[in-house]
Amino acid sequence: xxxxxxxxxxxxxxxxxxxxxxxxxxxxxxxxxxxxxxxxxxxxxxxxxxxxxxxxxxxxxxxxxxxxxxxxxxxxxxxxxxxxxxxxxxxxxxxxxxxxxxxxxxxxxxxxxxxxxxxxxxxxxxxxxxxxxxxxxxxxxxxxxxxxxxxxxxxxxx
Amino acid sequence: xxxxxxxxxxxxxxxxxxxxxxxxxxxxxxxxxxxxxxxxxxxxxxxxxxxxxxxxxxxxxxxxxxxxxxxxxxxxxxxxxxxxxxxxxxxxxxxxxxxxxxxxxxxxxx
Numbered sequence: 137x138x139x140x141x142x143x144x145x146x147x148x149x150x151x152x153x154x155x156x157x158x159x160x161x162x163x164x165x166x167x168x169x170x171x172x173x174x175x176x177x178x179x180x181x182x183x184x185x186x187x188x189x190x191x192x193x194x195x196x197x198x199x200x201x202x203x204x205x206x207x208x209x210x211x212x213x214x215x216x217x218x219x220x221x222x223x224x225x226x227x228x229x230x231x232x233x234x235x236x237x238x239x240x241x242x243x244x245x246x247x248x249x250x251x252x253x254x255x256x257x258x259x260x261x262x263x264x265x266x267x268x269x270x271x272x273x274x275x276x277x278x279x280x281x282x283x284x285x286x287x288x289x290x291x292x293x294x
Numbered sequence: 295x296x297x298x299x300x301x302x303x304x305x306x307x308x309x310x311x312x313x314x315x316x317x318x319x320x321x322x323x324x325x326x327x328x329x330x331x332x333x334x335x336x337x338x339x340x341x342x343x344x345x346x347x348x349x350x351x352x353x354x355x356x357x358x359x360x361x362x363x364x365x366x367x368x369x370x371x372x373x374x375x376x377x378x379x380x381x382x383x384x385x386x387x388x389x390x391x392x393x394x395x396x397x398x399x400x401x402x403x404x
Contacts (some may be wrong), residue, residue, distance in 0.1 A: 137295065137299065137304075137385060138385075138389070139385055139386050139388070139389030139390075142382040142383075142385035142386045142389075143386050145304070145309060145382050146379070146382050146383065146386065148306075148309070148310065148313065149309065149313040149379060149382075152310055152313035152314045152329070153313050153314070153316055153317050155314065155329055156314050156315075156316070156317045156318050156321070156329075157317050159325065160317065160318060215357065216322075217321070217322035217324060217325045218318050218321050218322065218325055219318060219319040219320045219321070220318065220319055221317065221318055221319040222319070287317050288317075290317075291316060291317050
């Protein structure tokens with residue numbers, strides 16, 4: 137075994153590990169599911185602009201759709217061709233990401249609404265909800281990239 | 295030769311399988327076959343060899359009437375893979391001149 141062969145083997149190892157991580161990240165943040173979740177977020181957050189008891193209906197429908205898609209996505213991952221290797225004790229950085237990811241729609245929405253109000257735009261909740269939904273879908277590659285980095289760290293940890 | 299270098303694992307097809315399995319839990323046989331671009335029989339032979347060595351475990355399931363085979367790295371397999379990758383890194387590192395070692399930071403296997 138010479139150094140050149142060892143280097144080639146290491147390149148192959150990294151390339152193949154990346155393929156698995158790509159597949160896992162793609163399945164975790166599947167675009168159709170992310171789009172459905174974004175629709176749920178839009179309906180839920182835009183509900184405040186609806187009259188009468190329609191806002192309650194929209195909140196249940198929107199956030200119900202969001203949670204429903206999360207559950208379906210989780211069940212789908214349990215039967216996927218490549219399944220994640222769950223580690224029981226996440227590092228602090230991983231925990232920060234998962235909490236940030238969960239909180240990101242609300243943060244997007246509050247910032248977008250504040251900007252819409254500052255600009256004196258009408259139907260601020262609907263506008264902010266639309267911005268939140270679009271931002272959520274647009275952030276899919278970012279979420280995938282972060283999850284891949286987390287998986288790399290986990291692999292390094294064994 | 296580095297004592298952690300694993301001749302059995304260094305067979306390209308076996309190393310490819312183990313590298314693909316390392317970041318994941320259970321992995322579908324079809325994903326391995328398509329990614330490595332090999333045949334069912336060739337992959338099956340290597341998976342059986344790895345299972346015989348205790349490096350992977352194999353599970354067969356029925357999914358809507360379709361028979362599916364899943365493969366997973368065992369803790370022993372994971373440890374052997376990490377030892378082997380570390381041995382490869384040491385071989386590469388040992389071949390570098392002192393100047394290269396200073397200028398080129400080591401890209402460690404993840």
